[in-house]
Amino acid sequence: MARGGKKVLDQMLKRETESTGISSLKISYNNVFGYYIEVRNSHKDKVPQTWIRKQTLVNAERYITEELKTYETRIVGAEDQISQLEQRLFLELVEGFVPYIEAIQQNARLLAELDCLCGFASLAKTRNYHCPTINDGVSLTIVEGRHPVIEYQIPPEESYVPNDLELNKNDQQIIMITGPNMSGKSAVLRQTALIVLMAQVGSYIPAGRAEIGIVDKLFTRVGASDNISLGESTFMVEMNETAAIVNNLSERSLVLLDEIGRGTSTYDGISIAWAIVTYLHEHPYQPKTLFATHYHELNEMTEQYERIQNFSVSVKELKDEVLFLRKLVSGGSAHSFGIHVAKMAGMPQFILGQSRQMLEKLEASRGAKGMERDDNMQLNFFQMDDPLLEEIREQIMDLEIDHLTPIEALMQLNSLRKKLGKKKDL
């Protein structure tokens, strides 16, 4: 009906033109009146009585006829019907898909996976990654590892300094990385975590090659986070986070600790860090650990614990400034270069001078003491006021027997034993 409409209107126009003798008739449509016939004023007198005048314009009049109105109603009705029909057909079309929903969802899942894996191939090509070797051992070897995000961000003229790293349960379970701030310690930690993670997501990695024994738990404590708004200090947060780590270790865990003990006094910080590293070393699961610290006192731990090794991020000391080479090398770093960094930050000469003097004084006095194991401590049951005995008594009394796990009990026993020294005159 709607399509034939034009023809009908043309015929109507022809008929009316002939019957009225008005040559310049027009049939048009607008939203206000619908269909109407327009007649120029010069022909006004020829308009038949049956026509109903609807609108007067400057040089024309507009009329409707019965026939035209009937026609209009039919057209509008037809258009309505078409619209309803369209709706119904569309609904049927949509409903036709419903039985396929599950199949298409399954497709979508597979296609999403294909999309990710294809994307990984593009990624590897664009960023020069290589395929990792995954095994079910417990070691981790990374050759020429890079930090994926940092290398993405540095300008094209610079290139990221790659580093090798090895962690195993024989002689290198815990790597202690010392070095000045800004030297790249944190980057080494993070890139290790990211490389392992990327490999276990199924992607190529930013490294020359890597052999990765599957890691089932990844713990990181990287950087201070001041949740002051939640009412916790840096130190408190740190302790919470570290507690969460030591309570959940497993054989394949990878632990990354960055600047533990920073939020409190130096001696407290060193002591706590020392205790945590000891715990990780002695733990039956022997979790692989990277420990970045500015406390180079901790470098002494490698003497006493066979699976702790010292590394540092190399720094070149020129006459007046310090060059960060960002290369991981064996051996601890002697200084923390804090004063050099202050200088680079633009601290006034007076402050720098005072700092250097203070540093010399402190280093001289600190060298006299040491964190050696004092083998002269013996247990003598008849010296009841012996401070060591007191300490041991306190430690035993403080134990919450009801809440000790077997492993923790063994750890406590081990610690007590160490306090008593190697001489067991019991």
Place this chain on the structure above:
Amino acid sequence: MKQYNEIKVKYPDALLLFRVGDFYETFGDDAVRAAGILGIVLAKRGAGSASETELAGFPHHALETYLPKLVRAGERVAICDQLEDPKATKKLVKRGVTELITPGVTLTDGVLDEKSNNFVAALHVDKQVHGLAFLDISTGEFQLTQGSQTEMAMLIQQLDVKEVLVAKPMKKQIVESYGTQFPSYFLEDWVFQQNYATELLQDQFGVASLKGFGISELSAGVVAAGVILYYLNETEHAQLDHITHIRRYAREAHMWMDPFTIRNLELIYPNAPQATTLLQVMDHTKTPMGGRMLKRWLAAPLTDLKAIQRRLDVVTDFYTHPNRKQRMQDLLQALGDLERLMAKVATGRIGPRAINQLKNSLLLIPEITEITSQSEQMALQFFGKGLNPCAIGQR
């Protein structure tokens, strides 16, 4: 106003958009909040009289602009439409709430992030066992699991769940364990019940027993899943044909990463506003559903050697055959968001253009299958075989 109050009483904690003619109106406190969030004029009705009420409104066709703003401001929004043609009735036109939009249950395009799932979860504690179920109504993804509190907390964070349904009596315990930042919504205790949940699930999937899904042993998780279905009904989401099954989330198959780790490593969310995340560096996906999946993958690396190797094998195949990779990516690019389109089909929110796109996308599938079959890589071929050509695509 009486009609308004009757409806408002049923949705006390939602912002009620009340359709009046060509406008959506809000009244009282709702109006004050809406005016603040949307920047629209706050007016007063019956000024000076005893029944003075604030009101604020906007034209109905502006809903798509204003609704996302309200949802993003954290409001629950109830949309109350006129249920019949006002011209057809002489009395008060019938009105009813057609949809309740909550942070975890939303189908509105303007609110959803293309590259992100939007999960609602339910948590049920049965003695020491914590059961968790989660659902994205815009894709139909529905999973459950159970375990310790730490594990559930980790999962909630990994999935970036927007709303967690909890039983009212648990309120104190939740605040103690998870803090006040936890996006919880409390429901009546009676909803968290084994038989009721099982029934709801069986009804939804049209099965006589849940054994087929491998979840019948996870009783706490099942209760949580049932709670979610109940909630969908309460929020007037009855068209759920696209929620076709539920799966067990295999926690042990994924690397343990505590919330600190995910944040510290800036995997998905940056710690500073301008910082780049690993996700940004790694995202070379061509479809929104791929983007969403990558995000889920990064929060849950695998721990099974074979599964990891399978993925690496496919990557290697594409890496060593760049032409194949290019063809595949061209096809993927043309697919669009199949996942969310199907949800739109099920919930009746799809338009003609989208249906056309759906058809075109489905027609591409045989070609994709063909590409995968060219590879010698078993893992890649497996994909091709899994794809269903869906004859309907050809109509």
